Amino acid sequence: MTILVLGHVKTAPGDAARITDLLAAHVARVNEEDGCEFYSFAFDVADPDIIRIAERWASPEALAAHGAAEHSKVFGRAIRDLGVREMSVKAWDGSFWRTLSGE
Numbered sequence: 001m002t003i004l005v006l007g008h009v010k011t012a013p014g015d016a017a018r019i020t021d022l023l024a025a026h027v028a029r030v031n032e033e034d035g036c037e038f039y040s041f042a043f044d045v046a047d048p049d050i051i052r053i054a055e056r057w058a059s060p061e062a063l064a065a066h067g068a069a070e071h072s073k074v075f076g077r078a079i080r081d082l083g084v085r086e087m088s089v090k091a092w093d094g095s096f097w098r099t100l101s102g103e
Contacts, residue, residue: 001059001060001093001095002037002056002057002058002059002093002094002095002096003055003056003057003058003059003060003062003063003091003092003093003094004055004056004057004091004092004093004094005053005054005055005056005057005063005089005090005091005092006052006053006054006055006089006090006092007052007053007087007088007089007090008044008050008051008052008053008086008087008088008089009050009051009053009079009084009086009087010047010049010050010051010084010085010086010087011049011050011051011082011083011084011085012049012082012083012085013049014049015049015082015083016043016048016049016050016051017043017048019078019079019082022075022078023041023051026041026071026075027039027040027041029071030066030071030072033062033065033066033069034062034065035057035058035059035061035062035063035065035066036055036056036057036058036062036066037056037057037058038054038055038056039054039055039056040053040054040055041053042054053089060093063091
């Protein structure tokens, strides 16, 4: 079963841009995890203090292993230490429906 994760983190004004290197390093590490099919952060074009989260996992077990990994815990603490103003991350079970554009 594929697991889809979507979320966002809202930081204090200007704080999101300060953590680009932290985000990039975490993405590179997580994309190497077993069962990770896609893991990404993106800055919202309408509000640069919002970081969007998008993930796809091969199984609930793969997502659970990601959450239990020490590097994920360290990353979570680093994000919280920024004084995050708002955070929401939710997971859905999902399957491919259809291509809407492109290949």
